[in-house]
Amino acid sequence: MHLCVLDSTKEMAEKKIRINWKQEGVGKTFLESCIHEIALHGREGSSLKAISWKRVAEKLKIEHDFIVDQKQMKNRYDYLKSKFAAWSKLKNKTGNVYNPQTNTFNLTEEEWQLESKLYKYYLCDAAYTNTRGFMTPYRNTRYWxxxxxxxxxxxxxxxxxxxxxxxxxxxxxxxxxxxxxxxxxxxxxxxxxxxxxxxxxxxxxxxxxxxxxxxxxxxxxxxxxxxxxxxxxxxxxxxxxxxxxxxxxxxxxxxxxxxxxxxxxxxxxx
Incomplete structure (x- = not known):
């Protein structure tokens, strides 16, 4: 989890390698390309349009020799979007938590520990409500x-x-x-x-x-x-x-x- 990237299924079948989004420059190119495509072509639902995914893939291939398909790009896009949502929520927290000049958060060690505890939760079955502290599976989806x-x-x-x-x-x-x-x-x-x-x-x-x-x-x-x-x-x-x-x-x-x-x-x- 192509000109020559999206259109060549044979090449993709031969290159069964794990995608490394931490490869230098790849993340920056990916984000800039997505932003550019949204500005030019807009979005389809909550994601990019098919033509935009193709252009982003071409950009990654040309600049970084980074081969990726649309599904992998969309998964990365959704992941970064959810991370940004979490960052925005913390940024907008009351009490002058965020410092725009230094792009840092003004939190004490105790406050950071409290924030980190928010990521601790019980694993529960679907009989429970998926709420803070209780992580349940998706309903109406295979589970066992x-x-x-x-x-x-x-x-x-x-x-x-x-x-x-x-x-x-x-x-x-x-x-x-x-x-x-x-x-x-x-x-x-x-x-x-x-x-x-x-x-x-x-x-x-x-x-x-x-x-x-x-x-x-x-x-x-x-x-x-x-x-x-x-x-x-x-x-x-x-x-x-x-x-x-x-x-x-x-x-x-x-x-x-x-x-x-x-x-x-x-x-x-x-």
């Missing part, structure tokens, strides 16, 4: 790992859902091993909160030690099956709904933008 065994992810939404499901798969299997090894976690005994906290930390330390040192463990073998997560989570999610909870439009908009940004980046790296 079994869905991708017959056909790989094609759209950026499917790419995101597949990655989301893979991450949750790892998390659920880890919890499955922990609960099987330490049954007390299934229903914690009525100890004080500090003791409960320390017990959980200790169990995770043992879990990570076994994993880190590659110790052969039957529980890891038993739970190292991708079908486990899919079957269990399908049952868990059926009939659940918390969509009526009041999360606030700003939190939903923020997480939707972040999810789209991640999905676009996954496609760009494909």
């Amino acid at each position: 790992l079994a869905d991708f065994r017959r056909q790989r992810a094609l759209t950026k939404e499917e790419k995101f859902n597949h990655a989301h499901a893979q991450l949750r798969n790892v998390i659920e299997r880890a919890y499955g091993v922990l609960k099987a090894r330490f049954p007390i976690l299934k229903q914690m005994a009525p100890f004080s909160f500090p003791i409960q906290r320390d017990m959980v930390i200790a169990y995770f330390a043992i879990h990570n030690f076994i994993r880190k040192w590659n110790i052969h463990d039957q529980l890891f073998v038993e739970y190292n099956d991708n079908t486990f997560f899919g079957e269990m989570q399908q049952e868990e999610s059926d009939g659940q709904s918390v969509h009526d909870m009041e999360w606030g439009s700003q939190g939903i908009e923020y997480m939707t933008t972040l999810r789209d940004e991640i999905a676009t980046q996954l496609m760009s790296n494909a």
Whole structure:
């Protein structure tokens, strides 16, 4: 994730190389070309017109010998657009955060840490609202790992859902091993909160030690099956709904933008 670039499918088939947008000068040429094409030919929806993509590709080919197709350019375009949206939101934040003279943000270390925490979230299933702190998959899009065994992810939404499901798969299997090894976690005994906290930390330390040192463990073998997560989570999610909870439009908009940004980046790296 051509004159001779767009029109030659044979050349593209032969050049199956990963696109490196960090190649010197490529990013600048790409942005300047996109801006120029929008000024000349306008846009089609939220993207450039086909003729414009062709001209941008020709420019990249001529100036940098950078071969790229329309899909890869559009993914990069969408990714940069989402990054700009996040930058603009921070720039327009109240409290004189942005300094136009130095093009820097006036934030303390604590404020930067707070901003960085906004990118931390729980991976949740579609029963939850996609809002600040809760990252859910795209609805009405393939999600379960079994869905991708017959056909790989094609759209950026499917790419995101597949990655989301893979991450949750790892998390659920880890919890499955922990609960099987330490049954007390299934229903914690009525100890004080500090003791409960320390017990959980200790169990995770043992879990990570076994994993880190590659110790052969039957529980890891038993739970190292991708079908486990899919079957269990399908049952868990059926009939659940918390969509009526009041999360606030700003939190939903923020997480939707972040999810789209991640999905676009996954496609760009494909």
